[in-house]
Amino acid sequence: MNLILLAPDQALSDSHYQLNTRQQEHIAKVLKKAHDDTLRVGLLNGLIGDAVLDLERWQVTLGQLTTQPPKALPMELILALPRPNMLKRTLMNITAMGVKTVHLLHSAKVEKSYWQSPVLTDASIHDYLIEGLEQARDTVLPVVHQYTRFRPFVEDTLPDLLQGRVGLVAHPYQAETCPVDLQEPCVLAIGPEGGWNEFEMEKWSDAGMQSVHLGERILKVETAVPVLLSRLYPAK
CATH class of the missing domain: 2.40.240.20 (Hypothetical PUA domain-like; domain 1)
Incomplete structure (x- = not known):
């Protein structure tokens, strides 16, 4: 603290x-x-x-x-719902790094039971966000949205998010190298442990999202999140 x-x-x-x-x-x-x-x-x-x-x-x-509190990262983060025991650490890290809007999203490889976890209550999420703010000496509370259906989110919600932003989806295959020191706002989508499936990648692509990777190594979500954020918007 x-x-x-x-x-x-x-x-x-x-x-x-x-x-x-x-x-x-x-x-x-x-x-x-x-x-x-x-x-x-x-x-x-x-x-x-x-x-x-x-x-x-x-x-x-x-x-x-x-x-003034530290500047926020100019991004909207879409995160396939992690395992409940990983969600706390991930939300704390996301908050500490300056993300102010998080969209928790269902995916084919996300267990439906995850959505019933008590860690997803408003009170629990609030506590995780507060801990992240205290760590980073920040005061601005992020907003966390939850979406239990993938396709309606991509088709109905994502187009508005992409207005004035670059769309990037983290994927280890058939992707471009993730950019470094991005000079414009972005929407970044990070998948579950098993990655996005073929249908989901098609929907991301149809929406205008570009696939990016971090190299040959496949990282766990809790590792990939801070690596991607610090690569896209390095501290200066």
């Missing part, structure tokens, strides 16, 4: 906020802060700055919040 991220429901006044249990434990056990020490804080979807810790009440008093 590199940032104490304060939500609106923690506000006691414009400048005073109550810390939640998780924040209290982190401050006490990891940061080991004392009364009246300064903390780095941010307001959810707002600015970043310093606050003074009231250790007796587990509250903070805001100072000047003048720092």
Whole structure:
């Protein structure tokens, strides 16, 4: 936790906020802060700055919040729903790297049971996103959409997403080398562990998406996601 991220429901006044249990434990056990020490804080979807810790009440008093959160990546990420035990790490990494819109999509090689997992509840996803923001010292909460039908998404939703953006679909076969340091916004689609099937690749192609690969090695989704993001939009 590199940032104490304060939500609106923690506000006691414009400048005073109550810390939640998780924040209290982190401050006490990891940061080991004392009364009246300064903390780095941010307001959810707002600015970043310093606050003074009231250790007796587990509250903070805001100072000047003048720092903007890091810039978002100029992309829309489409992700075939990963296994539930991988989804948490993947969403945290995506959020930490600056993706602000995620579309979780069904695919032929995604088990239907995955969609019944409790990790897909709004509350669980919110917690994963918050952890990613805290890691990256960011405050802007991503938006996560869920689509349980592949074809309607590609035919009805994708065309609007592609307006003014380059469309890329990660695929290890019959694809071009993934571009580096892309200078324009994109829509990036990353498939499941077994990859997109032939029908799905045809639909991506029909929609105007270009197939790209990362070389001869086939990577797991949790590895491919950060590699693709850092390749398309490297830190500067």
